[in-house]
Amino acid sequence: MKKSSMLKVEGVSVSYGPVRALENISIEVDRREIVALIGANGAGKTTLLKAILGVQKVQSGKVLFLGDDITNSSTDKVANMGLGLIPEGHLVFSTMTVLENLQLGAYHNPQDFNDNLENVFESFPVLRKRIHQTAGTLSGGEQQMLSIARTLMSKPELVMVDELSLGLAPKVVSEIFDILGDLNNKGYTILLAEQNAKKTLEFANRAYVMETGRVVLQGLTQELMSHPEVRRAYLGSNV
Amino acid sequence: MEIFAAQLLNGLSLGSMYVLLVLGFNLMLLVAKIIQFAYPHLVVLSMYVCWGVLRHTDNMLLVVLASVASCIVVNVAIEPIFRLLAKRHGLDINVSFVVSMSMALLITDVMSHLLNYGYPIAFPTEWVGKSIFSSGLIAFSAGQAYALFGGIAAVAAFFYLLYRTRQGRVLRAISENSLLSSIIGIPIIKTRVLSYAIAGLLGGLTAVMFARLLGSASPGLGDFVGMKVVAASILAGLGNLKGGLVCGLLLGIAESMAIGYLAGSWSNAIAFMMMLVIMLIKPEGLFGIEA
Numbered sequence: 001m002k003k004s005s006m007l008k009v010e011g012v013s014v015s016y017g018p019v020r021a022l023e024n025i026s027i028e029v030d031r032r033e034i035v036a037l038i039g040a041n042g043a044g045k046t047t048l049l050k051a052i053l054g055v056q057k058v059q060s061g062k063v064l065f066l067g068d069d070i071t072n073s074s075t076d077k078v079a080n081m082g083l084g085l086i087p088e089g090h091l092v093f094s095t096m097t098v099l100e101n102l103q104l105g106a107y108h109n110p111q112d113f114n115d116n117l118e119n120v121f122e123s124f125p126v127l128r129k130r131i132h133q134t135a136g137t138l139s140g141g142e143q144q145m146l147s148i149a150r151t152l153m154s155k156p157e158l159v160m161v162d163e164l165s166l167g168l169a170p171k172v173v174s175e176i177f178d179i180l181g182d183l184n185n186k187g188y189t190i191l192l193a194e195q196n197a198k199k200t201l202e203f204a205n206r207a208y209v210m211e212t213g214r215v216v217l218q219g220l221t222q223e224l225m226s227h228p229e230v231r232r233a234y235l236g237s238n239v
Numbered sequence: 240m241e242i243f244a245a246q247l248l249n250g251l252s253l254g255s256m257y258v259l260l261v262l263g264f265n266l267m268l269l270v271a272k273i274i275q276f277a278y279p280h281l282v283v284l285s286m287y288v289c290w291g292v293l294r295h296t297d298n299m300l301l302v303v304l305a306s307v308a309s310c311i312v313v314n315v316a317i318e319p320i321f322r323l324l325a326k327r328h329g330l331d332i333n334v335s336f337v338v339s340m341s342m343a344l345l346i347t348d349v350m351s352h353l354l355n356y357g358y359p360i361a362f363p364t365e366w367v368g369k370s371i372f373s374s375g376l377i378a379f380s381a382g383q384a385y386a387l388f389g390g391i392a393a394v395a396a397f398f399y400l401l402y403r404t405r406q407g408r409v410l411r412a413i414s415e416n417s418l419l420s421s422i423i424g425i426p427i428i429k430t431r432v433l434s435y436a437i438a439g440l441l442g443g444l445t446a447v448m449f450a451r452l453l454g455s456a457s458p459g460l461g462d463f464v465g466m467k468v469v470a471a472s473i474l475a476g477l478g479n480l481k482g483g484l485v486c487g488l489l490l491g492i493a494e495s496m497a498i499g500y501l502a503g504s505w506s507n508a509i510a511f512m513m514m515l516v517i518m519l520i521k522p523e524g525l526f527g528i529e530a
Contacts, residue, residue, distance in 0.1 A: 055418065055421070076421050079423060079424030080424045087419065093412055093415050093416065093419070095411070104408060104423060105423055107424050108424045150423065154424060
């Protein structure tokens with residue numbers, strides 16, 4: 001029997017006005033997998049995540065989540081179904097406290113708030129110390145942790161991460177990757193969009209390589225890492 | 240000194256009305272991203288509702304309920320217009336400003352053509368009430384007490400709702416970042432409608448208190464007050480709630496002082512001179528724009 005597919009994107013195309021941003025994209029994420037989307041800036045990774053979440057309108061194709069067709073559904077509804085996006089640029093509600101950010105994350109999941117809070121603090125102990133601090137005063141890395149923690153408060157089925165490492169120090173990035181690894185071990189399914197190909201390929205099980213709105217390569221990350229095209233374009237080796 | 244004390248009391252009670260209007264106006268600006276210029280006009284319309292109900296009953300509770308209900312219903316009923324505009328033009332507050340100005344004109348016209356034959360309406364004298372405290376020049380009417388203490392209670396309730404409740408948190412989240420809010424699953428449209436309803440609730444209460452404070456209303460009152468609400472909001476910095484609180488009170492006091500010490504008709508000129516000067520020195524308002 002085939003593994004249970006959690007997210008299935010079938011032939012999705014998206015345009016910004018006359019500009020085609022995604023051309024017939026198909027990807028699939030199975031339960032408990034870590035799947036990566038890699039590609040340069042402008043390849044369409046963020047657009048794809050936005051299209052999945054209904055932020056960006058899909059012109060053709062289909063998005064299936066847990067078997068339900070969620071193509072062009074409203075974003076809050078999709079989020080409520082268990083699709084959590086950690087957006088690019090460690091976005092937090094900067095005028096609110098850490099606790100308020102986490103309470104907002106639990107908007108659809110107010111039951112077991114204290115247990116969830118405890119779990120989140122276990123993964124991110126630094127947030128416990130900052131609980132009443134205004135989120136805007138946190139460091140970039142701490143804001144990224146808060147952004148992840150806020151998403152986890154809703155107990156999502158699938159966690160999508162957009163440009164995790166953007167603007168963060170390498171040490172912090174490693175730390176956050178470790179935490180995501182732990183979360184995966186705890187049962188979370190992760191879809192990662194990253195420019196930092198090396199780190200991402202080491203981390204994920206499978207990957208899709210995107211270029212100018214298309215998927216050009218896909219496969220297990222071990223195989224992709226030795227693929228000459230990937231090595232040349234993304235891993236900076238001169239093979 | 241007595242004039243000063245008397246006018247300070249007048250100013251505070253008038254100012255608390257401005258504060259309420261500024262808060263409702265700013266809430267819709269922050270959450271629904273619109274300039275609802277017609278909001279004070281709706282409040283005046285609700286004063287007409289109070290007046291109409293008072294002709295049949297003097298049950299205070301019924302009057303308040305009618306005023307609040309009418310203000311909520313009308314304010315929520317126009318929400319789809321702004322939603323449609325946002326769909327076509329994006330969230331452009333300039334578009335909403337122009338559209339709400341025409342709504343304001345329309346409401347004023349309705350009042351001046353259809354209600355009480357366009358004559359000003361007068362509330363019963365007992366509605367304003369006798370002076371409950373007087374000493375020399377200082378006289379504090381029951382109406383002023385309603386406006387001042389009712390105003391304080393309503394403002395306190397508003398800030399409690401916004402900063403201490405779950406719904407308030409959601410309203411603030413959308414005001415800070417509506418895209419991020421929808422990504423984490425907050426229903427944007429529903430919450431925006433809620434902001435119209437809260438502003439309507441606030442407006443309905445303001446209408447009752449304003450009626451008790453002024454004792455009368457006329458079709459032109461909406462324009463008159465509307466200008467000042469916009470002025471106070473801009474003075475404070477658009478979308479700045481705490482600044483709006485301060486500037487609403489300041490405007491009320493400045494106006495009353497002008498009435499006390501100068502010829503009364505200068506009060507408007509002074510309010511707008513203040514705005515002009517402050518805008519020249521601090522274009523972002525005294526407390527900074529937050530919208």
